[in-house]
Amino acid sequence: MRKTHSPQGFQYFMKRRYEQRFPKFKFQEPVETYGLMPKITLNQNLRTENIQNNSAKYILPHLQKRMANSQSKEKSDDSCILIGNTLKSLERRVLKPRISYQPEIPSNKYIKSRSKSIKKQPKFDGIYFEGEKYCQEIEFQEKYANIRQYYNYINISNGIFIKSTVNYYKANVSKSNNGQLVKTLLKQRWWWLIVENDKENVNFLWESSRNDNYIITMPCSEQVDNNYNFNISQDIQDIPIDSHPYAKLLPKNLVIQMNQQEKHVGKLNKLLNYEQCVQFCNNVRTYEITSSTKIHNHIQNNTHLGSKKNLFLNLKKYYELNSQNVFEFLPLTYHIKNKFDLENYLIENFSAKKIWIVKPGELTNRGHGIQIFQNINEVNFFLKGNHQHKNGLSKTFIVQQYITNPLLYNQRKFDIRCFILFTGINGQQKGYWYQDGYIRTSSKEFNLNNLSNKMIHLTNDAVQKYSDDYGKFEKGNKISFEEFKKFITPEKFNQVYQRMKQIAFDQFQAVAELLDPLKRENTFELFGLDFMIDDSYNTWLIETNTNPCLEQTGPLLTGFMPQLIDNLLKLVIDPLYPPPQFYNSKKFVYECLNNKFELIYDSSKIKLNRKNVAIDNEL
Template sequence: MRKTHSPQGFQYFMKRRYEQRFPKFKFQDPGETYGLMPLITQNSHLRTEIIQSNSAEQLQPHQQKRTANSQSKDKTDDTCILIGNTLKSLERRVLKPRISYQPEILPNKFTKPRSKSIKKQPKFDGIYFEGEKFCQELEFQEKYANIRQYYNYINISNGIFIKSTVNYYKANVSKSNNGQLVKNLLKQRWWWLVVDNDKDNVNFLWESSRNDNFIITMPCSEQIDTNDTFNIQQDQFDIQIHSHPYAKLLPKNLIIQMNLQEKQIGKSNKLLNYDQCQQFCDHIRIFEITSNTKIHNHIQNNTHLGSKKNLFLNLKKYYEFNSLNVFEFLPLTYHIKNKFDLENYLIDNMNTKKIWIVKPGELTNRGHGIQIFQNINEVNMFLKGNHQHKNGLSKTFIVQQYITNPLLYNQRKFDIRCFILFTGINGKQKGYWYQEGYIRTSSKEFNLNNLSNKMIHLTNDAVQKYSEDYGKFEKGNKISFEEFKRFITPEKFNQVYQKMKQIALDQFKAAAELLDPLKRENTFELFGLDFMIDDSFNTWLIETNTNPCLEQTGPLLTGFMPQLIDNLLKLVIDPLYPPPQFYTSKKFVYDCLNNKFELIYDSSKMKLNRKNVVIDNEL
């Protein structure tokens, strides 16, 4: 007589059969992996519980038995299996699971035996996976390992080991200042969901101006910023590191330790667990990424670089402490905030015949409020006027000597736009220099007889785009660094480039203890720097902007801006919010991990004096 099964027995049979068909792999430390770890229960309905660890008490009875047996035989032989959500809610779609790790479920008498005709796949050894779902191409496996390695090393440099508890993240991106570009690049990262209306319940908020209400919901870092040596012996500094792909992104001593790690035999060194990461950094901590882990593209106190008066005052203090003259880096400058400052300014310049440019002292950009005056009397009359903000407070002004002998490009004035990036992750503040930039040209030939024509004197896109000659000489009024290098010779360009880079570093040092004073857990800000060169090739910092223009005006910026923002996301967002495991090369967002941001400032390598002025740089 044919034996029949009860409905309960049949469901159990179906459950066991589908579980057994999942791909298997071996992982060194299942508790320190990315992704959800669902708890399967008999009565669960469309519900997933998150297990925070792999302790035996939290495993199902049949899993506990397997764990006990495996520990008695071989403690290092942990075979794992990919599983998804509850079987009852997903049914057959469980074959496309959300990625998580749990110990293997033993086969039973209802399990369908594996066909002998199927070729056994290689075991997982740190890079390679077995199972039909995983692509076995060597190129895919290497790319996957390199991405995971890159994320680990960026996070190690910030003293954290990322443990994600969610499979996707949410972002809100404002529409202003080419927010569509940022949104498109985020959408390419398939583990991000871009929402339009919700700004409070998102992981990532990108806006043109600082959102203080969002920032105050971000916790302050628990990590004490320490001078981390990454366990490097002094005699190991002779190792050549310049050819390493991350050499410009990470501290030198970490690169050396990475080289030593990568020389070890075997491929498993490219995927690091928490214990291995501790070998690099004594102060590393597990940082759990949840649906409430937030990051914003602006920092508290960004006006200490972004406003013209604070930039001048901070650099003045820094250079004076280091026995340097601030006016070797900035044009002659006065900050006018009241009648006493105005009187001192008038006395200093009583008998001089200089052209002056007057700028708002507070946070402005895109050429707003800038005026040029022929002499000191015109400046005096302007400053004596009634200038107030909307809240009734008096405006302050930066009065700067106008550079009357600028280096010209085909008889027209130009400036140089560069970018720097500030990051504050886990209490470690870093500053990066972007290695590319571009030249912004004016639309009219330079002359000093018509100071009221902004098309001659101001090179901002926000001004020049209204000129009838915009794009007539250069497409989008832009030229690349390479074109400019040929124009002034490579030697002169290198001289200018190094001076700009040094001034950028000085800005980070000058505002070291002022930017992001509470050291929020995850913060960053992209600044735009404007430089000018005179006909003697002296390099001058003109201003620093907190909301640099990201518009793709002209063919040069059509390629430049996506690369800039993508490099920023690779450096700041992707390592903190890593993608879940994936199976095929179609899921790769990028193949190249090279990045044009270069680390020039690291707060853990700096020393401060009693006045909180940076006096040493150990990078």
């Protein structure tokens, strides 16, 4: 007998069969399919768009639970279900970003606040830029004004008007011979960048020896005479120029012209433009400083002073042309070219009582290769030995009479170290004398009976630092000019000082046409001069050195060397490579009024006479 079911049970059975045979179709939107058009309403509270179907109320009750589950999912299911012959769309909520495709028009209040944040271009008043980003302190403005005036006057003396096109410059500094000091001073000039391992693409190359590969990349400059506009009706002597802060650094006529110009223009006009520069000098050249503008701390043919044989031969020729005896400035000297050359000189000049010192003729310094002999026979025996350079060429020698009666400092020998600076800028060659120096003492008492002991006879620091008594009597075996002046009296010191300065000027005169023959645009060289004094206060030039020692040995040189190098950079580097305009009081701005270099030689038409080299008694 067939089992019957209740209507309620039948409905459940039919319901299951009906569900199972319903096919499901899923497809992507758009939902506008088969005539279905969703109704879009805007929910103002949630700022979202609610997409609903009007037929949602007709969905079967058993599907409402499934619809609720689908709405709780994080990712909405964009599908429609085919139920019977009707395509039903489940209610869904879509979050859309609020995107405006039209540019927003700012309000007037926003425009006003924005205009306040935009700063106007700073106004230049002839001294400094006015504006909040620039320091307006009077002291700082005066420093800035002085430094710009200083740059202009130094450049005018070289016939150039600087136009810089870059804000930063690159430098490569060698580590040898206290290169760290040079680096430190350059880093204070914050517009300089110190680079390593690059010697070609830099503006400034500082090395202990000359780099010819770098020099040949520097362009040559045609020498142009500086014709200063010097027309005055009153006598020159009536115009005070000694009080001018740059009187010792510039030609005398230019200083007089500057004094006159400042009276008319006003001292507040520190930054000179090109037209104002032309008022000082007719042949002013606009010099554009770029990232490829180069300068080196050595010059071509620097051996004409740095080599002992060339120094002797050049001074000998110069003094002969001026009807003077070279041996009034140098000890009796002979240049020996080969081992038989000594016999060509007069035998009577080589007295048996004379002591001789033999030095390498080529470029050497720091006491290398120096020998002292008791008589000429020992010298002759030494010279007949086999002396060759590494390249196979024979060495030459300087045979010089030894000063047997030196002036002693506390029974010990000493010499005097001075400095001169040669510059070649824009074809203008100038020679400067550094007004300060120091005394180098030996560690042992002077004694002619022991000529083999270098600690007695050679005062070079490279030799004395190996002595057991180094620094025992004077710290670092150095004393200052001031101490030495008290030791020999100011009158004697001024006599010696003037003589040294005169010999330095004669060196510039003797080799001016030989140094830097191609007139490179930017070159300079610092030379170290060694002098000795005998007990009659006669002053002798012993040698001139390239790459002079810059080590800070002892407390005296700890302060001396930074000032020397800083004064050199102020004179040669800073005017050519000025800082950019946007520095402030937190940056390094130095005092430029005190520079101990003094101009003693000028290759332009304004020649300096030998009388102009004389010093004041107030040194």
